[in-house]
Amino acid sequence: MKVKLLKVVKTPPTSNQKYIAEFELLKEDGKKKIKKVGFGQKSARDYTLMSKKGNKHYLESKAERDKVKNAYRARHQKDLETRDFTRPGHLSWFLLWSKPTIGASIEAYKKKFKV
Secondary structure, three states: OEEEEEEEEEOOOOOOEEEEEEEEEEOOOOOEEEEEEEEEEOOOOOHHHHOOOOOOOOOOOHHHHHHHHHHHHHHHHHHHHHOOOOOHHHHHHHHHOOOOOHHHHHHHHHHHHOO
16 A cells, blocks of 8 residues: 655644644555544644744753653654554654654655655
8 A cells, every 4th residue: 555645734723633644545456545643632742842932842952852852752662563654653753753843854754654
């Protein structure tokens, strides 16, 4: 099955999640399916927010941001056991806890998983 990341969008204010990733799945029989996956707890901090000046979660020290990032990754290593990069745990790991911005994280995610 081929997978293509179509877009990542912020969720509406009524949602408990930060983003929705939309994938196009191309099955072996040629049929296409759209899969939407919500990820990221809206009220929680993440690496992208801690890196953004002016955000309430901003941490000035990169060393402090990296310490929090490493703690998150230690707690959530198990989320990667599914080996399904379209699941919420993978999306949070690679999009919210990877690079300082969501844009840079999306580009790295696309490159890593060839989507």
